[in-house]
Structures are given as structure tokens and as C-alpha cells.
Amino acid sequence: MKERDTARTRRIVLDAAARVVGRQGSGASVDAIARAAGVSKGGLLHHFKSRDQLLLALAEDLVEQWTAAVRAKVDPRDHGRGRLVRAYVNALFDETLGETGVPEHVTLYATLAGVPGVAELLRRDKERWREAFEADGLDPDRVLLVVRAADGAAVASLYEGGADPGEIEHTRRLLLALTEADGPPT
Amino acid sequence: MKERDTARTRRIVLDAAARVVGRQGSGASVDAIARAAGVSKGGLLHHFKSRDQLLLALAEDLVEQWTAAVRAKVDPRDHGRGRLVRAYVNALFDETLGETGVPEHVTLYATLAGVPGVAELLRRDKERWREAFEADGLDPDRVLLVVRAADGAAVASLYEGGADPGEIEHTRRLLLALTEADGPPT
DNA sequence: CAGAGCAAACCATATGGTCGGTTAGTAGAA
DNA sequence: TTCTACTAACCGACCATATGGTTTGCTCTG
Numbered sequence: 443m444k445e446r447d448t449a450r451t452r453r454i455v456l457d458a459a460a461r462v463v464g465r466q467g468s469g470a471s472v473d474a475i476a477r478a479a480g481v482s483k484g485g486l487l488h489h490f491k492s493r494d495q496l497l498l499a500l501a502e503d504l505v506e507q508w509t510a511a512v513r514a515k516v517d518p519r520d521h522g523r524g525r526l527v528r529a530y531v532n533a534l535f536d537e538t539l540g541e542t543g544v545p546e547h548v549t550l551y552a553t554l555a556g557v558p559g560v561a562e563l564l565r566r567d568k569e570r571w572r573e574a575f576e577a578d579g580l581d582p583d584r585v586l587l588v589v590r591a592a593d594g595a596a597v598a599s600l601y602e603g604g605a606d607p608g609e610i611e612h613t614r615r616l617l618l619a620l621t622e623a624d625g626p627p628t
Numbered sequence: 629m630k631e632r633d634t635a636r637t638r639r640i641v642l643d644a645a646a647r648v649v650g651r652q653g654s655g656a657s658v659d660a661i662a663r664a665a666g667v668s669k670g671g672l673l674h675h676f677k678s679r680d681q682l683l684l685a686l687a688e689d690l691v692e693q694w695t696a697a698v699r700a701k702v703d704p705r706d707h708g709r710g711r712l713v714r715a716y717v718n719a720l721f722d723e724t725l726g727e728t729g730v731p732e733h734v735t736l737y738a739t740l741a742g743v744p745g746v747a748e749l750l751r752r753d754k755e756r757w758r759e760a761f762e763a764d765g766l767d768p769d770r771v772l773l774v775v776r777a778a779d780g781a782a783v784a785s786l787y788e789g790g791a792d793p794g795e796i797e798h799t800r801r802l803l804l805a806l807t808e809a810d811g812p813p814t
Numbered sequence: 815c816a817g818a819g820c821a822a823a824c825c826a827t828a829t830g831g832t833c834g835g836t837t838a839g840t841a842g843a844a
Numbered sequence: 845t846t847c848t849a850c851t852a853a854c855c856g857a858c859c860a861t862a863t864g865g866t867t868t869g870c871t872c873t874g
Contacts, residue, residue: 627814
């Protein structure tokens with residue numbers, strides 16, 4: 443295998459950054475991230491011109507990964523309205539039930555929100571989701587309710603440092619059930 | 629007025645800390661907070677033995693303030709089930725519609741979540757809310773849904789750097805309406 | 815060989831925390 | 845009341861450390 447490969451190194455650095463920032467918060471130093479990636483600080487800054495640029499790239503990467511994760515959760519046999527919302531809910535709760543008990547991408551959004559450029563990035567992403575959900579066909583208020591509740595459940599497990607798996611699973615079922623009906627929620 | 633008053637100084641420092649941390653994130657330096665409070669760094673550290681202790685005290689203060697804010701929003705003429713949930717929703721959305729367009733206490737929870745001791749504090753607080761809502765009488769699933777959705781809406785406005793007031797108000801009405809009915813949500 | 819990937823030393827700055835010393839506030843003696 | 849003795853609030857300088865970013869130079873690849 444090639445010893446020097448820009449794309450591969452960037453990937454390794456971004457993965458390391460996700461781990462370190464996820465653990466230490468946005469205060470994570472460039473040096474710490476570089477060490478975690480098995481790269482020197484100079485080497486890291488060769489690929490990302492500054493710390494902020496690295497964190498912004500990390501945010502972009504996470505948005506992409508999250509989009510892909512939701513798409514992957516769409517049930518191919520599910521052709522009813524709300525299938526994308528169901529995929530969103532399932533992706534989020536599956537992530538929440540992962541190793542840490544905390545949805546990684548949400549942790550990182552929260553941490554990175556202060557980095558210049560990230561807020562704008564998240565706003566554009568939100569707009570894309572809105573359009574996608576609109577095409578999904580469910581009543582808009584119903585979608586709003588379910589998506590907001592899923593987001594809320596995710597951050598709750600974040601703030602409180604991991605949540606009860608039973609409650610998580612219960613909430614997931616509750617939200618999925620709500621996507622099976624249509625019209626304004628009551 | 630007394631020139632030197634421990635309680636008063638602590639209050640001033642905590643208020644300043646809320647402002648500075650809210651603006652600069654958890655990276656806010658002790659010195660910056662001290663300056664904002666009109667106090668020297670040495671003076672500040674006389675009251676709070678360390679930076680972490682200051683931030684933990686800030687978190688405790690915010691939890692208290694938030695609890696008081698919700699209590700204050702309970703409509704005295706409202707004696708139906710779910711009045712506490714309605715107060716919670718109203719308090720959260722009113723805060724979201726404030727100056728910054730972002731709920732201050734949520735911003736600060738997110739920022740402070742990494743500080744030692746804060747996660748534990750938030751967990752205890754969550755438990756208290758659960759009990760209070762249980763006493764409020766609404767169907768538990770309905771409460772879970774509404775509260776999670778309110779939380780989700782709040783953090784959404786956080787990540788995306790301020791949200792559309794029209795959407796906020798729409799969501800509020802949607803959630804309030806859901807607290808008027810009872811039984812499992814459909 | 816030429817250029818890109820990369821490491822390590824280096825620099826300027828900022829930060830958390832400590833310390834000696836100063837002054838406001840207070841309780842009691844005279 | 846006034847003087848004294850003591851406590852605690854507070855300041856400002858100082859220190860060790862950590863951090864973001866730069867520079868220099870080595871090494872691998874094409």
C-alpha cells in the first residue's frame with residue numbers, strides 16, 4: 443500500500459478528529475487530534491490549513507455521513523408515506539443505542555456549532571431535509587412533530603450522559619407508530 | 629450599599645459568566661468572565677476555587693432559574709391536566725423567541741455538558757421533571773412526545789443559529805393543542 | 815531530480831492557578 | 845463611642861504550561 447496518500451490521510455485525520463472531539467469537546471487541541479491520527483501536528487496542518495478549517499471539514503463530513511446513514515435505513519419494501527421519516531427515526535435511535543449511548547453526530551453538531559461556518563452548513567442541511575420530508579408525503583405537522591421529538595430524544599441522551607435503553611426503544615416505537623397514520627396529529 | 633458582599637459578588641459573577649459563556653462557548657476564559665463581572669481574576673477565584681467549580685455553579689444556577697421560569701408560566705386559571713406541560717412548552721418557546729432567537733439555558737446546557745459534575749446534575753434534574761410531569765396527570769406517552777418535541781425544537785434553533793419565528797410559533801401551537809387531548813397520541 | 819507529504823523544533827500568545835500584599839468590614843475591649 | 849485586632853474580600857503580578865501556527869529540513873513518490 444502507498445505510504446503517502448492524501449485522501450487516505452485526510453480520512454484518518456477526520457475519523458480521529460471525530461473520536462477526540464466527541465470525547466473532549468470542541469476544546470480538543472490540534473496536537474491531540476494529530477496524535478490520535480498517528481500524524482504529527484505539522485503533517486495535520488499540511489492538509490487542513492487551520493484548526494477551524496479542520497473542524498469545518500469534520501462537520502461537512504458528518505453531515506454527509508448522516509445523510510448516507512438515513513438513506514441506508516430506508517426499508518426497500520416500505521413504499522408507504524413517511525418511509526423517509528421512519529428511516530430518519532430508526533437511524534437516529536440505532537445510533538443512540540450504539541456503544542456510547544449517545545448519538546455521535548448529535549454530540550458533534552452540538553460541539554461544533556460554535557465553529558465559524560458550521561451554523562450556515564447546518565442551516566443548508568436542514569433545508570435539504572425539509573424538502574426531502576415534504577416529498578415523503580406525510581402531513582407536514584406530523585412530520586414536524588415526529589422529527590422534533592426524535593431530535594429531542596437524541597439530545598436528551600446527550601446532555602444526561604447516556605439514557606435508559608428501555609426508554610429509548612419505547613420512544614422509537616411511539617414515534618414510528620405516529621408515522622403510520624396520516625393527517626394532523628391529535 | 630456595602631462595598632463588599634459575598635452573595636452579591638457571586639451573583640454578579642454568575643450573571644457575567646452566563647453572558648460570556650453564552651457568547652464565547654465553554655472556552656470562555658476565567659479572565660474574560662472576571663472582566664465582564666468587573667472583578668479581578670484573583671477576586672473571582674477567591675469565590676470559586678477553580679474554573680470548573682465556577683462552571684458547575686453556573687449550571688446549578690441555570691437549573692434553578694429554569695425551574696422557576698416554568699413555575700412562573702403555569703397559568704393560575706388553568707386547572708386541567710397537562711398545565712405543567714403547557715407551562716414548560718410556553719417557557720421554552722418564549723425563551724426561544726427572545727433576543728437571540730436561541731433559548732439561553734439550552735445553549736448553556738449544551739456548552740456546559742462537558743464540565744465535570746454537570747452531567748450528573750442534569751440527570752437529577754431530569755428525574756425531578758419526570759416526577760412533576762407524572763403528577764400533572766396527562767398520558768405519559770403524550771407528555772413524552774410533547775416534551776421531547778419542545779426540546780428538539782429548542783436545540784434545532786440552537787444548531788442552526790436562530791430559527792424562523794413563524795415556524796417557532798406554529799410549533800408551539802401544535803404542541804399546546806396536543807396537551808389539550810388525553811390518552812395515547814395518534 | 816522536483817515536488818509533495820510529513821516530522822520536529824520552534825515561537826508568540828493565552829490561560830489557569832498561586833501568592834504576597836492591601837483594604838473593607840466587624841466584633842469586642844476600653 | 846473609639847481604638848484594636850482579626851477576618852475575609854479583593855487586586856495585580858507572576859509562573860508553568862498548553863496551544864495554534866510557522867519554519868526548516870528530511871523522505872518518499874512520480
